[in-house]
Amino acid sequence: MLRNLRRLVTKRKGGLRKTLIWLIILALAVYFLIVFFTQPGDRQIWDARGLWNISGSKCGMKCPVGQVAFYIKSGQGTAVGPTICYEDMVLISPEKKNFQRGINAVIINDRTREVMDIKNFDTYHEENPMIKYLKTNVHNNSIIMIASYDEMSDSLKEDGRRWLKLFGSALIDRLKFRDTFIMIGQRGLVQGYAVEYFKSKFNKDFADSIEKSGCFGIPMGPISNFDLRQMLPRIKQGKDLKIGPDYPNCGMAAPCDKDRFPVMLYTGKESKIIPQICVNGKMMMDKGLNNAGRGFNLMIVDPETTQPTMISRFDTYGEDSTNLEIFLETLKDGDIVLATVHDDASKKLSFFSKEMINNLGSSMLQNLRFRDVWVFVGQKGINGFTNMEQISYAGYNAEWPKPLKQFYCVPKKSNCRKQIVPDPLVFRNDGKRSFCVKYDGYADFCAVDHVDRKIVSAPIILTALKDQKIFKTPIIIIPGLNHNSLVRTAESVMMQPGIDPAHVVMMWDEKFPEYAELANLFGFLNHSLPSSIKYSDIMIKAIEGAWTIFPESEEVIVLEEELLLAPDFLHFMAQTQLIMTKDTTLFGVSAWNYNGYDTTSGKQNALYRVEQFPGLGFMLKKDVYIKKMRGKMETCCSKRAWDDWWSELENPGDILVPDVSRVYREPYHASLPDQDYLLEIFNRERKTNLEGLFHLNNDHNLATDKYNQLIGQLLKNSSYVDHTELRKCINNTDSVFTIPKTSRQSMSLYFEQMKVGDYSVLISLCRCFGLYSYGNQRPKNLYRGMLRFYYQDHDMFLVGSKSIFYSYKPQNVEPFVYAKSAENNPILS
Ligand SMILES: *[C@@H]1O[C@H](CO)[C@@H](O)[C@H](O)[C@H]1NC(C)=O
Ligand SMILES: *[C@@H]1O[C@H](CO)[C@@H](O)[C@H](O)[C@H]1NC(C)=O
Ligand SMILES: *[C@@H]1O[C@H](CO)[C@@H](O)[C@H](O)[C@H]1NC(C)=O
Ligand SMILES: *[C@@H]1O[C@H](CO)[C@@H](O)[C@H](O)[C@H]1NC(C)=O
Ligand SMILES: *[C@@H]1O[C@H](CO)[C@@H](O)[C@H](O)[C@H]1NC(C)=O
Numbered sequence: 001m002l003r004n005l006r007r008l009v010t011k012r013k014g015g016l017r018k019t020l021i022w023l024i025i026l027a028l029a030v031y032f033l034i035v036f037f038t039q040p041g042d043r044q045i046w047d048a049r050g051l052w053n054i055s056g057s058k059c060g061m062k063c064p065v066g067q068v069a070f071y072i073k074s075g076q077g078t079a080v081g082p083t084i085c086y087e088d089m090v091l092i093s094p095e096k097k098n099f100q101r102g103i104n105a106v107i108i109n110d111r112t113r114e115v116m117d118i119k120n121f122d123t124y125h126e127e128n129p130m131i132k133y134l135k136t137n138v139h140n141n142s143i144i145m146i147a148s149y150d151e152m153s154d155s156l157k158e159d160g161r162r163w164l165k166l167f168g169s170a171l172i173d174r175l176k177f178r179d180t181f182i183m184i185g186q187r188g189l190v191q192g193y194a195v196e197y198f199k200s201k202f203n204k205d206f207a208d209s210i211e212k213s214g215c216f217g218i219p220m221g222p223i224s225n226f227d228l229r230q231m232l233p234r235i236k237q238g239k240d241l242k243i244g245p246d247y248p249n250c251g252m253a254a255p256c257d258k259d260r261f262p263v264m265l266y267t268g269k270e271s272k273i274i275p276q277i278c279v280n281g282k283m284m285m286d287k288g289l290n291n292a293g294r295g296f297n298l299m300i301v302d303p304e305t306t307q308p309t310m311i312s313r314f315d316t317y318g319e320d321s322t323n324l325e326i327f328l329e330t331l332k333d334g335d336i337v338l339a340t341v342h343d344d345a346s347k348k349l350s351f352f353s354k355e356m357i358n359n360l361g362s363s364m365l366q367n368l369r370f371r372d373v374w375v376f377v378g379q380k381g382i383n384g385f386t387n388m389e390q391i392s393y394a395g396y397n398a399e400w401p402k403p404l405k406q407f408y409c410v411p412k413k414s415n416c417r418k419q420i421v422p423d424p425l426v427f428r429n430d431g432k433r434s435f436c437v438k439y440d441g442y443a444d445f446c447a448v449d450h451v452d453r454k455i456v457s458a459p460i461i462l463t464a465l466k467d468q469k470i471f472k473t474p475i476i477i478i479p480g481l482n483h484n485s486l487v488r489t490a491e492s493v494m495m496q497p498g499i500d501p502a503h504v505v506m507m508w509d510e511k512f513p514e515y516a517e518l519a520n521l522f523g524f525l526n527h528s529l530p531s532s533i534k535y536s537d538i539m540i541k542a543i544e545g546a547w548t549i550f551p552e553s554e555e556v557i558v559l560e561e562e563l564l565l566a567p568d569f570l571h572f573m574a575q576t577q578l579i580m581t582k583d584t585t586l587f588g589v590s591a592w593n594y595n596g597y598d599t600t601s602g603k604q605n606a607l608y609r610v611e612q613f614p615g616l617g618f619m620l621k622k623d624v625y626i627k628k629m630r631g632k633m634e635t636c637c638s639k640r641a642w643d644d645w646w647s648e649l650e651n652p653g654d655i656l657v658p659d660v661s662r663v664y665r666e667p668y669h670a671s672l673p674d675q676d677y678l679l680e681i682f683n684r685e686r687k688t689n690l691e692g693l694f695h696l697n698n699d700h701n702l703a704t705d706k707y708n709q710l711i712g713q714l715l716k717n718s719s720y721v722d723h724t725e726l727r728k729c730i731n732n733t734d735s736v737f738t739i740p741k742t743s744r745q746s747m748s749l750y751f752e753q754m755k756v757g758d759y760s761v762l763i764s765l766c767r768c769f770g771l772y773s774y775g776n777q778r779p780k781n782l783y784r785g786m787l788r789f790y791y792q793d794h795d796m797f798l799v800g801s802k803s804i805f806y807s808y809k810p811q812n813v814e815p816f817v818y819a820k821s822a823e824n825n826p827i828l829s
Contacts, residue, residue, distance in 0.1 A: 042067065043195060045214035052213060059085035063215030068113060071213040074180040074199075075099065075149030077206035082147035085213075091118055092147065101150040103130060108143040110186060110218050116142065124151040127160035128350045132322040134163045135232060138187055141223060146183040150206075153177055159320035159348070168194030168220065176200065180207040186220045193221030233323035236290055236311045244283030244290075251278065256409035261306040265375035266405040267392070268292075268342045273403075275342040284308050285340075294343040296324055301336040303379070303412045309335075317344040321353040328356045333381040336410065340375045341368070361386035367428055371398055375406050395448035396433040428452050431521055439514045445487040455491075455522055460498035462571070462693065470574035473557055473619070474550045475504045477524070478542045479515050480535055480561025485666055486515065489563050490522050496570040505549060507542040525549070535561065536640060539615075540633040547622060554581065557619045560641065562666040565617065566591075566689045572662045573619055575696050576607070580621065580656065583703050587624045587653035591617040591662035592641075594780035595789045598685040599736075599770030603790045604694040606659035609707050610781040613655045615645030617663035624653070641665075642681050656702065657781065659790050664688040677774045684772070708804070711786070715797055715808040718746035723816055729768040730818065737768040739792045748797040750809045751816040753785070756802045761818050762787065769796065 042064075048071060054060045058069035071085035081094035082104050091106045092099055100120035107117040117137070121130035138144065144167055153175045164172045168189030175181055178201045185194035195216060201207035236242075249255050250264035261280050268275035274287040275297050284299060285292035295315035302309050314324040331337070337360050346368045357365045360378035363385040368374055371394035378386050388408045392401040429452045436446035444450060460466055475493065479486045493504055506519030506526045516526035527549055529541045539560065546556045557573060559565070566572070569591060576589040586609075593601060594614055629636055637646050668675075668682040701710045721737070726749070729737045739747060751761040759778050766773035769791055772780075779787055785803025789796050799805045801815050809815070 043214060043216035043220075045195065045212055045216075048073075048211045048213035052211070054083070054085045054090060054213075057088050059087070059090075059213060061213055061215055067215035067217045069213075069215050070145065070184060071211075072145060072147050072182045072184070073211040074147045074182050074209050075104075076180075076209035077178075078150050080209065082149045084145050084147050086115065086145060087113075089115065091115060099147075099149050101125075102148070102152045104147050104149055106145040107138055108145070110141040110143055113218070123156045123160060124154045126155050126350065126352070127157055128320060128322050128325065128352055131160055131163050131320055132325055134167075134187075135322060136326060141187055141219065143184065143186050143218065143220070146181065146185075148179075148181040151178050152181060153179060157320075159322075165191050168192065169196055170194070171196050171198050174198060174200075178206045180210050182210050182212060184216060184220070186218070186223065188223040189220055190222045190224050195220070233312055233314065233327045234291075235327065237309060241308065241311055242290055244286055246281060247278045247283045248281055250281060250407060252407045252409075259413075260409040260411050261301075263338060263377060263408045263410050264405070265338060265340045265377070265408070267340050267373035267375060267403050269403045270400040271343040275340045277338055277340060279308055279338065280306055285311065285313075292342075294318070295341065295345045296321075296349075297340050297342060298324070298327070299338040300331065301338060301410075303334045303336050306412065314345075316349040316353070317347045320348050321350045324353050325350070325356060328353075328360075331360075331380040334413075335380040336412075337378045337380065338376070339378075340404075341373055344371050345374075346370055346372060362389055364389055364391045367391060367393075369428075370394060371401060373401050373404055375404050377408055377410050393428055393452055396436045396446065396451055399448050427454050429454060435514075435517055435521055438517075439483075441483065442487060443484055445484065455494060457499045457501055457523075458495050458497045462497070465498060465571065465574055468574050468577075469554075470570060470577050471498050471500055472503060472553075473555050473573075473577070474546060474553050475557040475559065476507055476527075476542055476546045477504065477519075477559045478507050478535075478539055478561065479509075479512075482562055482666075483514070483518075485562045486518065488666075489559060489561075489565070490518065490524070492563075492565040492569075493559070494522060495567060496565060497567075499570060505546070507538070507545060509538060536638045540638060543620070543625070543637075544630075544633065547625065554622050555619050556622070558615075558617070559663075560616050563617050564664040564666065564688075566662040566664070568689060568693045569617070569662045571693045572658060572689075572696070576656050577619065579607075579702050580619070585654055585704050586621075586702075587628075587655060588613060588621060589619040589656045590614055591619075591658065592665065593657050593659060593661045594681075595771055596659070596661040596686050596688075597770060597772070598687055600789045600791055601659045601661070601687045602793070603659040603795075604689055604691060605696050606790065607696050607702060608657050608659065608781065608783070608788055609654045609702060609704070610657050610783050611654060612644060612657075612780055612782070613646035614780075615641035616665055628653075642678060654704070654783075658689075658696075660687050660689045662689055677777070680772050680774045708784075711788070711797070711805055712808055714746045714795060715748050715799070715805060717744060718748040718795075718797065719743040720813055721747055721749040721816075723814070726765070726768060726816065730764060733767070735768075736770055739794050743794060746795045746797065747791070748799060748808075749816055750799050750801065750806060750813060752818075753800040753802045756785070758802075759800070761816060762798060762800065764818050765798065765816075769798075 052060055054071045059071035061069035063069045069087055073083040075082040081099040082092060084092040084106050086106060092104050100122060102122040102124050105119045106115060109116050119133060123130055154177060161172045167185030167187055168191060169183055169185055170192040175198055179198055181198045183194050183196040197210045197212060199207040199210055250262040252262055256262050264278040266276040274292050277285040277297060277299055279301060284290060285297055290311045291313045293313055295313060295317050297313050299308050300310040312327055314321060316324060354365050360380060361382040362376055362378060365374060372391060374391045377388035390404050390406055392404050394401045432451055436442060436451055477489060493499060501523035504524040506515055506524050508515035508526055508528055509531050510528045511531045519526040527545055529538060529545060532538045543558060572591060580586045580589055590613060592614055595601060639645055665682050668678045701707055726737055729735050762779055763776055766779055781787060785800040786805045787798040
């Protein structure tokens with residue numbers, strides 16, 4: 001029984017041993033089976049830190065049968081280059097010096113397991129070459145091995161990363177600036193099956209190097225049946241190419257010449273109306289025809305038959321432009337290229353694509369930005385630039401551009417070429433655009449139609465003036481709060497013939513840097529002033545500042561807020577500058593005439609001496625500033641123009657004023673306590689010289705003595721205003737005084753003054769002569785007790801009895817006395 005039992009045990013034991021042996025044999029068989037029939041995705045990978053010896057066979061690995069050996073090390077910053085070893089070969093390494101910034105790659109044929117190619121792509125700089133290569137050169141199920149060096153992520157955008165995902169990458173989206181990355185993938189490999197590692201740089205300059213070795217089987221995992229060819233350009237040609245409806249002469253009135261064929265290119269409108277291309281009287285791209293739509297609509301025409309041979313559209317808004325590039329690479333010499341872009345084509349249009357189109361004759365495509373539209377006829381092999389091209393720019397806030405519709409008779413052989421890059425017909429003012437994006441409220445200046453207008457200074461017209469010092473005389477602009485008006489001032493400065501923007505200074509309150517930036521757009525200088533609340537304070541600081549910027553200058557021209565310059569402003573100043581510098585009794589020149597209403601001025605070549613300095617737009621002498629104003633600006637010159645800017649000085653000297661103003665003050669809108677007065681001054685119809693350049697005829701007679709003699713002569717030779725007629729006018733508040741037809745050129749009226757400075761009679765007369773009469777304000781532009789202006793085409797002189805010119809009154813002429821004056825008009829003194 002026991003023996004039996006032992007035997008049994010032994011027997012059983014023996015059976016167990018046998019079973020174990022069998023099991024081991026089975027396991028080994030399974031193991032070898034696995035080795036022989038490796039499954040997709042089988043791999044083993046080790047960290048290969050330190051001195052891994054790859055110079056031996058199989059990159060220093062012993063791999064299972066059926067698998068291939070690899071060793072990959074990414075670059076370390078810019079210090080150490082990357083290494084890629086495959087089977088028995090070190091293909092990329094620091095020693096070989098065949099690496100570059102970005103992606104370093106080895107391509108392996110999945111069937112023959114041969115190395116097909118070694119490539120570098122600088123994806124820090126651009127991704128398109130890599131995408132194009134992966135699309136066209138990496139066939140079928142090829143393997144790619146990648147090691148990063150330096151920086152590979154910066155220009156690797158959505159499209160480039162998508163391509164690496166099509167090689168099985170799942171980590172590529174996580175890659176950021178200066179991270180390191182290695183990968184082994186296969187074309188078509190389902191995402192996630194690639195061998196890949198990345199390291200983040202965190203707060204270091206560069207991420208650490210990654211170093212891996214191992215073995216992998218081919219295929220590397222499930223291969224998707226997604227047809228990668230779908231990602232290649234879809235080109236309509238041959239039977240695919242649909243012929244649209246007839247469109248005689250493509251919309252032109254007459255047929256083209258014999259050697260030309262008609263073409264119409266239309267960009268469509270906004271994103272709503274689909275673009276069109278017509279060739280040879282047939283519509284070839286349109287809504288529902290040959291896939292016309294967003295992006296680049298492109299058609300190739302055979303130059304011999306003038307028939308379209310290929311049509312394609314590349315949505316370069318949605319997708320990278322490598323397909324466009326691949327397509328353009330297939331063109332043959334002489335192929336005529338028609339293109340129109342629609343909606344947006346610029347977002348993903350690569351620099352390289354634009355270059356390719358430039359080589360087909362475009363001189364404008366490089367300017368294409370968001371939503372800009374463009375039409376083009378070019379030719380492969382063109383030696384120069386086409387003249388059949390147009391571009392239309394979107395607004396700076398992406399407002400839709402004006403659509404383009406162009407008709408061309410295209411020559412079979414492009415002979416109308418320009419050899420030099422032409423100035424684009426449509427200019428894009430990027431400086432102004434960025435200014436307009438930054439600052440709101442520049443209505444006209446930034447309007448879509450105006451924003452690209454070039455800011456150019458007008459050339460000199462009268463060459464005789466060329467060397468005059470006026471063109472070197474500084475012009476200072478003192479802005480107020482109305483920035484649109486400031487733009488108009490600046491624009492009218494730039495329209496002055498001969499203006500040099502380098503002598504124009506924008507004085508800006510340090511709180512409004514936008515005015516300095518505006519000055520940059522115009523090419524003006526800028527000078528910041530400590531912040532002020534009152535405009536008059538800004539003006540004081542600006543005038544003081546002007547002499548520190550231009551210490552050598554003898555005069556400075558000052559432009560106050562809300563001024564428009566007459567076209568001959570500078571020409572006027574040039575002439576008056578000569579008079580003023582010779583005459584020490586003249587303190588300045590005003591380009592604005594207080595009395596320059598429609599009714600009281602009109603003699604473009606006349607210039608007066610007056611005892612009033614209104615400000616607004618004027619020229620000031622430096623020695624006058626130093627003697628009379630410096631350090632006393634607060635007391636002398638802190639009023640606004642309408643209150644007599646420079647009125648507090650005892651003897652302000654004389655000022656030259658034109659009869660017809662050379663600056664226009666924009667109408668007054670704000671409401672101020674003295675609003676009615678301001679409306680009277682600024683909002684009544686005024687004359688500004690818009691009629692070109694006038695030679696001032698009395699420029700030799702403006703020295704004090706000569707001027708006084710001249711006035712005397714004019715008074716002697718004048719007709720006298722009829723007192724009765726004048727009284728009627730004063731009685732009837734609706735009427736004005738009418739000069740009789742028989743009058744001479746000069747008219748004079750002598751009026752009674754109780755004492756020097758009494759202008760009560762004159763004040764009561766103002767309304768009858770169309771002069772401003774507000775309250776009891778003394779009339780402006782008096783000169784030695786006499787008021788001169790131009791009225792109903794006559795020189796009018798109103799001479800007070802205390803005036804030096806009263807002596808010209810003949811004995812038989814009575815002074816005008818207004819009976820009621822004593823009671824109603826307070827005497828001003
Ligand atoms: C690396 O391997 C090769 C071949 O197996 C051998 O000749 C060489 O000495 C090795 N180098 C090092 C540093 O071990
Ligand atoms: C890729 O596959 C196609 C057919 O699927 C074949 O014609 C072509 O030769 C293959 N290319 C390479 C490089 O293996
Ligand atoms: C003012 O002019 C200077 C010199 O041209 C320039 O460098 C500076 O940028 C300007 N200031 C502003 C705020 O634009
Ligand atoms: C002006 O009106 C006053 C009374 O209102 C009258 O006495 C005088 O005759 C009038 N003068 C003229 C010139 O009409
Ligand atoms: C005086 O007036 C007459 C007539 O208007 C004119 O012909 C003449 O030239 C004038 N003389 C002077 C010196 O102004």
